Amino acid sequence: MNYLKEDTIAALSTAAGKSAIAVIRLSGKNSFQIIDKIFKTHSKPEQQAKHGYITDGIEKKDEVLCTFFKAPHTYTGENLVEIAAHGNPVIINEILNLLYKSGARPAEPGEFTYRAFLNGKMDLVEAEAVCALITSKTEMSAKAALNSLSGEFSSKIKNIRNAITNLIAFMEANLDHPDEDITFLSRGEKLLRLDSHIKDVQNLLNSYKTGEILQQGIKVAIIGKPNAGKSSLLNAILGKNRAIVTDIAGTTTDTVEETIDCCGIPLTITDTAGIRDRAENLIEILGQEKTRETACRADILILVFDSSSEPDCNDAKIADFLKKSDLNIPIICALNKSDLPSLFLSSYLLNRDNMAKVKISAKTGAGIADLLDEIVKIAGVSESKNDYLMINSRHFILLQNTLESLTRTKQALSARDADEIACFEALNAQTALNEILGINVKQDILDTIFSTFCIGK
Ligand code: GDP
Structure with a gap:
């Protein structure tokens, strides 16, 4: 994604087509200056939501409500304006064109959420959950996405990551002072802790199948003779x-497909x-x-x-x-x-x-x-459970890497003469967990993730 901090972006955030109200979002350093050029209001300056008109300077284009959000406490972490206009595509196009002429540029798919991620408003797991929430097909899959968006999955990852970081500190201390095993953390205690972290990762891996089923659904084919x-x-x-x-x-000659919430x-x-x-x-x-x-x-x-x-x-x-x-x-x-x-x-x-x-x-x-x-x-999905998480294939692969690294850490630690390898493998596990959260993730991976978002999100 061609992200330039100086750019101010604009896009329609609600679905295209006719509707009672449509919301256009404007985000970036110059949002307030840009909207000032095309929005005339008599509302008091201290009001966050202001009633007024969008105008090209000659004639009114629409009667709107603009809500102003000042950085950093906004969705994107930048100055942000939400224009609630009448949901007519002709009017929306006119307003967007006025915004572009006044200095904004069209937002790329997922760019508002991408900015929120870059500005530390959410981690990558939460950003991915935004997309999962929008595309959820049932109440239950929406709940699972919301659990991830609210940080439940992230906090599980952070807890494991922090515990491993702590373990690495003990391992490194032992490498620096090999004779002081008792003072730091005994080998037995380290192995016990590792077992518990391995179990936590395994539990998350086990939830992947359910998350995938809730997000992607299940394909059932009815077959049989005529x-x-x-x-x-x-x-x-x-x-x-x-x-x-x-x-x-032979009446049904083609397939007939329907999706239901079961x-x-x-x-x-x-x-x-x-x-x-x-x-x-x-x-x-x-x-x-x-x-x-x-x-x-x-x-x-x-x-x-x-x-x-x-x-x-x-x-x-x-x-x-x-x-x-x-x-x-x-x-x-x-x-x-x-x-x-x-x-x-x-x-x-x-x-x-x-x-x-x-x-x-x-x-x-x-x-x-x-x-x-x-x-x-x-x-294997139980309707009565409401703590499902949205674990996608990216998370799954990284969790598998974490599990493999932790298993190798345990093997090396048990071998007693391979403490340096144990430390190296524990660091690999830490890196994989960080990657799930979006820390040190390659640009092309970020581009792929956010390109699946819709424009305006
Ligand atoms: P298909 O070719 O396998 O899709 O079969 P249809 O659904 O078109 O049904 C073929 C015939 O069986 C129709 O006359 C249906 O009314 C009849 N039929 C389907 N299910 C039942 C059933 O459970 N009981 C009875 N008695 N007839 C059925």
Whole structure:
């Protein structure tokens, strides 16, 4: 990011399009001088929020409310103005152009938060949580992002980092004065402390999967032979008629996708074209190809069987596809049409680990809740917990580096004759933890992180 401290930046911070109110942000050294050129007000100077007009000097452009935030107690740590204007794109463009003509430049994606990070208003974990919060798809994922934004994840990292720094101080003291083991911290005590830090890092690593599930969601593919009731199942889960249901085989020729909030987990469910032994036309063949691709990309497969009929060559085709593709993902067998007498042989189902069976009726809704419970169980997310953190893949890699370095520290310390190596490895762990917080992070990594933000944030 081309960040120049002298620059004052401006951008629309609310969503583009028509709205009752839109907020334009202006941040930088010259924010107050720039707004002064285009904002006329009769409000008292001491008022923080001032009512007035944006004007080009000849005519009024909009009636607005400008709120003034004086550095350093602002989001960016710089002088900042928020213009609450009428949410008409034509007016917003006029105001932005006036700001640019008066000395501001357009903000780059995430530049307000980038400035907040550079000015010490937040660390990198908190800055990343801003983006995660905006893109959260469920209440629960928003809560996890907010926990990270409020510094809960950062303080866990800082606590481990500080404890390791303390341990390094003892290790270095021992290196300088090798005979005074007792005076400083015994080897046994150091190893005990290391064990506890390793456990703390492991606990954070274990939370990664949940954080990723809450942020990215889970992809569930519904597959099965034509007429098994796949589209009916999608509709039953959504509680609305999203996919076309008929008893004509081959009706669904393309995938149909919807995202729902399932106990706090963003669940993207895809209804696929039925797999059958002999597809009847090119569209169906292409549809089945897409089914296979969707199944391979899914996190969980729901295999729908029609339990009111005996297994046939189409069910065999699906079993064959699963065997050949060697998919190592959890499968839920949904024995559909449980409202009708069962003719299905359970022994026919594939026998493999990671496979649950649920009796359902997409028609009556029976068993749908059990099916969703099974998905939540596989995801391992508990709705009653509210202390989840948003740990992303960058944090995960650095936490893994920390764990490896701490494990090597322990090995070296246990070996008794490798104290210098132990110290070196502990310093590596400290560096990795600092990097999570954004200390000594390379510019290209920062650029990549902030480029994923929206403009105006
Ligand atoms: P798909 O081809 O696998 O997507 O199957 P559909 O959802 O289009 O359903 C095929 C036929 O089975 C339709 O006539 C549905 O009404 C019927 N059907 C689906 N689920 C059930 C069920 O649970 N019970 C009964 N009795 N019929 C069902």
